[in-house]
Amino acid sequence: MMLAADAPLRRFAGDFVKSPLAVAAALGLLAIILMAVFAGAVAPQNPYNLAEIDILDGSLEPGQEGFTGFTFWLGSDEQGRDMLSAMIYGLRISLFVSFVAVSSAVLVGMTLGLLAAWRGGWIETVIMRTVDIQLSFPALLVALLLLAALGKGVDKVIIALILVQWAYFARTVRAAALVEIKKDYVMAARAAALPERRILFGHVLPNVMPPVLVIATVQVANAIAIEASLSFLGVGVPITEPSLGLLIANGFDYLLSGRYWISFYPGVALLVTLVCINVVGDHVRDILNPRLQR
């Protein structure tokens, strides 16, 4: 697979652009990420600057103009906050939480997975049994109970997400690393007593990266969904830093009186983000899956 350093990458890119749907999803995802990163510049309003919002603009329907002449394209909430702006800021929090959580989970899971594969013995047994038990329980439930114990907060949500996600990576990395370790060149390198670090990071790690990438994409989507669910259930991010999930939860009360937009648009944003990630993830998996390369 690794004939030349950049050949697989180029072939991967070549395969990827063959699907217009995946390209569209990737571009959409890029736009979403850029929007979240530059929320301050993109959003029409800073929804958390009290000087910018006016309670008189509360509960405006999408497209209505407020007293200050500001048009609320996606409506406003009870406090007169522009929903579009609130969504862009909410997106930032959702993405921040999931990216930080998943990259930490990758690090933790990869380290433990490599350790298990490399050392074997009781270390492997302990790590893998923990993984098995953990994965037999749904992530949302584990995170919910963890947060019930830890309390609310962005940092706590991230910790809970890392704790529920590391196991996926540990399992994947161990499986991939075991295959790699049994190959002749690693055996040879071990026999030649090359430094362990060089074998692991130079040879084994590059080969476990493709499956880790696939899982990581899916897990980012999962993390976003779990965070949103937790916030909706009232154990996630605090009200001062509302993610998309919390925005939806806040709109729940107004839904029954017909003010649908407060919940509807943040949900659409969440859905579009998740669909984009899942489409890209599916496609990456299909390309990397040798069984489908007929």
Next chain:
Amino acid sequence: MLAYLIRRLSQALLVMAVMATIVFFGLYAVGNPVDLLINPEADLAEQEATIRRLGLDKPVHVQFGYFLGGLVQGDLGTSFVHNRPALELILSRLPATLELAFLGILIAIVLGIPLGMIAGLRPDAPSSKLIMAGSVIGFSTPNFWQGLMLIMLFAVFLGWLPAGGRGDTVDVLGIPVSFLTWDGLSHLILPAVNVAIFKMSLVIRLTRAGTSEVALQDYVKYARARGLSPTRVVGVHILKNILIPVVTVLGLETGNVIAFAVVTETVFAWPGIGKLLIDSIGLLDRPVVVAYLMLTVFLFVMINLVVDIAYSILDPRVRIRGAKA
């Protein structure tokens, strides 16, 4: 088969014991069990009485013994809020959750398997592409928001179905069920659909993957070469082979459905154990949370066991391996 059952049962017991240990010491790790297990509103004398009754003045290993003893007898403490044994409280809510979960899974299977097979048998047909697009969206839609949208559409705008609650129930063998009354059923439909949509996407994906793989097997071509009707080839030879992975995953997902019912129950104010859990977390009713945890662990272990047995019935190859091992 008997040896296999005994082995699996003892494994299940082991997992239960491990989880009980984790929960017990988890309680210690998180904080003082006195704070966690005793109603903070109780007066000092009452607190001391409870401490003595729960044995909280004893060393940890003795307390662990009490905890396990209580567990075996089904005593998981008393709810501060409801003033009822926590386990009894949860069990009284369990039928509602199970009804919701099973109806959701039933809808997912009944619709998902045929749709997945269509998509797997003719992957390039427009209908198949539509099915797969639908499944990606169903897979990606956050469950709670989907529930809100169902309420918005069917309860608020169209006014066809109620937005929440359980409605009238009828007792069957002493267990209240909703699906036998029209009012109960109308309350049940939206939450069940909400549970079903996500699972259905999963079933469609699994079935499609299984179908397109099984359809290429020699035994399918051989079945056709024997002149069997397409209905029999698809409905027996292909279906029975894809059922194995689908049932396995779905069975394991039953636990997930029960856990995810937390979300659906919250959205639809469905009085099941998930709603109880969220309420208890909000009200700091720890004994109920602990009892919920132990009950879900038990359910999960049991579900895994049942799935393994179902698996061995469906796949004769496993049965033999299991018996020999």
Next chain:
Amino acid sequence: MSTPVLSVRGLTTTFDTRAGTVTAVDGVSFDVGPGEVLGVVGESGSGKTITGFSVLGLIDPPGKIAAGEVLLNGRDLRTLPEAEMHRLRGDRIAMIFQDPMMTLNPVLRIDTQMIETIRAHRDVSRARAREMAAEALALVGIPSPVERLRTYPHEMSGGMRQRVVIAIALMLEPDLIIADEPTTALDVTIQSQILSEMQRLLAQRNTALIWITHDLTVVAGLADRVAVMYAGRIVETGPVDDLLDRPAHPYTQGLIASIPSAVPRGTRLVPIRGMTPSLVNLPPGCAFAPRCPHASNTCRAARPDEQARGHGRALRCFHPLETTP
């Protein structure tokens, strides 16, 4: 020879692939009379298996039968509606596949698979069908057939499974059996057992047999006539003894020369040089030319047509080997 059971004329089967259209079977014609055994010999990729499936009309997209006639007792199967083909398959034409491990559905018992075949073609009761199945198993030498019916395929050995498949093929007394490498996956001892069993069973009835194989030695002992296929075409046909003694096509000669037992002890085996050509980029001339020791410019420029040579022999070659017929 009496009226042929099966008469194939100009059969052409193509596959549309990304690299272009591949002609897997190219203008193949042959006859099989009642009770006659036709050996179809060729390397893998020569189109012999596709020929078998084409006769049964079991070519799946992207493949299609592009041209030709398949006459079974004078009726052109290509013009028959699909429902009529279902009735024929397994009843008038039975097929035996290469790998008995893959042929029988792993999750269905032997009796299920036998009874469904009988009841797809005969209006008999389940009990009667079971009797018929047991009789068929007894016929192919399976001990205690009634008990065997209740087993799953994986509980049998490979040889036993192939006997079951042969029993299914013979069960409804078809006019024609197409056997695709039925003994290749078996041990040599089992292979010869099955071969002699087949000979015995075929001698009793008047069933025509097409035996597809890559192994000339199997054909030598079993077939009446041989058709040698190369790159989708039949390059030489003739009565088995005559053709093996006096091969006229260089490819046939090459095949014979590479059989260890066919050449006198001490002589070197002569492998055929080169590899089977890819069907995507066939040379414009004779497909065998690049590997042929006798190839001339004529061979590389044009494809040889079929020429009858008397004694029931025919071949496609510009430079037939001079052997006295």
